[in-house]
Amino acid sequence: MLDLMQDEVFKAFSTYALIVILKMMLMAPLTTFYRVRRGAFASEEDVAHKSGEERKKLLRTHPDVERVRRCHQNDLENVVPFVLIGFIYTLSGPQLSAAILHFRIFTGSRIFHTISYVGAFHQPCRGLSFLVGLATTVSMAYNVLSQFSNL
Amino acid sequence: MLDLMQDEVFKAFSTYALIVILKMMLMAPLTTFYRVRRGAFASEEDVAHKSGEERKKLLRTHPDVERVRRCHQNDLENVVPFVLIGFIYTLSGPQLSAAILHFRIFTGSRIFHTISYVGAFHQPCRGLSFLVGLATTVSMAYNVLSQFSNL
Amino acid sequence: MLDLMQDEVFKAFSTYALIVILKMMLMAPLTTFYRVRRGAFASEEDVAHKSGEERKKLLRTHPDVERVRRCHQNDLENVVPFVLIGFIYTLSGPQLSAAILHFRIFTGSRIFHTISYVGAFHQPCRGLSFLVGLATTVSMAYNVLSQFSNL
Numbered sequence: 001m002l003d004l005m006q007d008e009v010f011k012a013f014s015t016y017a018l019i020v021i022l023k024m025m026l027m028a029p030l031t032t033f034y035r036v037r038r039g040a041f042a043s044e045e046d047v048a049h050k051s052g053e054e055r056k057k058l059l060r061t062h063p064d065v066e067r068v069r070r071c072h073q074n075d076l077e078n079v080v081p082f083v084l085i086g087f088i089y090t091l092s093g094p095q096l097s098a099a100i101l102h103f104r105i106f107t108g109s110r111i112f113h114t115i116s117y118v119g120a121f122h123q124p125c126r127g128l129s130f131l132v133g134l135a136t137t138v139s140m141a142y143n144v145l146s147q148f149s150n151l
Numbered sequence: 152m153l154d155l156m157q158d159e160v161f162k163a164f165s166t167y168a169l170i171v172i173l174k175m176m177l178m179a180p181l182t183t184f185y186r187v188r189r190g191a192f193a194s195e196e197d198v199a200h201k202s203g204e205e206r207k208k209l210l211r212t213h214p215d216v217e218r219v220r221r222c223h224q225n226d227l228e229n230v231v232p233f234v235l236i237g238f239i240y241t242l243s244g245p246q247l248s249a250a251i252l253h254f255r256i257f258t259g260s261r262i263f264h265t266i267s268y269v270g271a272f273h274q275p276c277r278g279l280s281f282l283v284g285l286a287t288t289v290s291m292a293y294n295v296l297s298q299f300s301n302l
Numbered sequence: 303m304l305d306l307m308q309d310e311v312f313k314a315f316s317t318y319a320l321i322v323i324l325k326m327m328l329m330a331p332l333t334t335f336y337r338v339r340r341g342a343f344a345s346e347e348d349v350a351h352k353s354g355e356e357r358k359k360l361l362r363t364h365p366d367v368e369r370v371r372r373c374h375q376n377d378l379e380n381v382v383p384f385v386l387i388g389f390i391y392t393l394s395g396p397q398l399s400a401a402i403l404h405f406r407i408f409t410g411s412r413i414f415h416t417i418s419y420v421g422a423f424h425q426p427c428r429g430l431s432f433l434v435g436l437a438t439t440v441s442m443a444y445n446v447l448s449q450f451s452n453l
Contacts, residue, residue, distance in 0.1 A: 014390045018443045021383045045425050081172045084234050088165045123196050141169045232323045235385050239316045274347050292320045
């Protein structure tokens with residue numbers, strides 16, 4: 001079992017996978033931060049300590065909260081496939097340099113994606129960083145599938 | 152490490168896992184397609200090039216966009232568990248024929264699920280395909296757990 | 303391949319991972335249960351057998367349905383990272399007792415989280431159980447990363 005941990009590609013994969021997963025998990029505290037800051041909650045028990053009138057006001061959606069939540073959702077939709085496909089790709093025995101290139105481009109694209117999303121940067125910042133991440137993941141999947149069929 | 156890649160069950164698992172993950176990832180461009188086609192966007196920067204009045208009109212939800220997003224969400228809720236449980240199931244050393252049967256039924260059920268969801272087919276098309284996929288994943292989990300406890 | 307399955311840490315990881323994934327998957331039938339019970343559906347084909355007037359009434363959101371859906375979403379955002387990071391952590395060769403402690407605390411925290419969320423318990427029940435689960439996952443990630451850099 002420790003053999004896999006000695007492998008350079010797997011070590012690189014683990015490091016970058018942990019970084020992007022931790023980045024994704026950061027979105028939850030960030031959502032809470034915006035919920036408290038903007039006064040926009042979703043569950044009644046979160047505003048139970050407030051008086052009746054104020055309670056109703058706080059149970060609402062706010063554009064800034066929704067923006068962070070969409071960013072979190074986009075992470076789920078892209079980071080999780082990257083980790084799953086990246087693991088299979090790592091096992092398929094790619095060249096270390098090619099593998100690290102894939103992992104770095106993906107990680108960079110997702111960090112830039114989060115900054116452009118939360119910061120509401122002008123398009124196509126967010127769109128492009130999303131596409132770069134998508135292309136990296138598809139490229140890894142293509143590598144594995146073409147190896148299986150000996151293309 | 153390459154030992155796993157020589158294993159027939161793992162090769163089958165990898166192939167079907169990649170197919171369903173790529174299918175799931177396809178939902179993102181499909182959402183964008185419907186957003187542009189129906190003129191229903193979520194972020195202000197996506198409509199920044201429009202004039203003031205038109206901008207407000209385009210920041211809305213549309214039933215077709217929401218439908219594709221629900222389908223994407225349902226994929227996340229089912230495809231990711233399939234891949235995670237399927238990997239543990241693959242390592243537990245199942246018979247090749249039984250494993251391939253599980254992978255094929257799941258993959259087929261999810262493709263049919265997406266078609267019935269996006270195409271708004273009469274129920275119980277979507278409901279049944281969802282249940283078949285769920286049952287396949289639960290069956291794999293049951294196989295692993297019963298092996299652990301020597302049932 | 304079966305070597306991994308003989309490993310005690312991996313066996314423990316597999317068991318707890320399967321439990322929390324199955325728990326997460328349970329949220330889908332629970333959502334359907336609340337949709338039917340409260341009469342709050344999202345897709346037109348789900349209410350196609352009703353008459354015109356009733357159909358429109360049933361296409362709505364209901365706080366109880368939204369609550370279960372938020373709980374499901376929170377599971378996706380936390381259980382999936384736990385399984386992915388937990389797998390890498392398992393491969394990094396931790397002590398069996400430390401590993402089982404991590405897995406048990408996480409599993410317990412998520413079960414309590416679901417009960418407090420669906421049951422609308424007073425805060426900080428839900429908040430604390432969420433934070434405990436988050437801390438467990440971050441602790442596993444920290445273990446792996448510190449091993450890589452020989453801290």
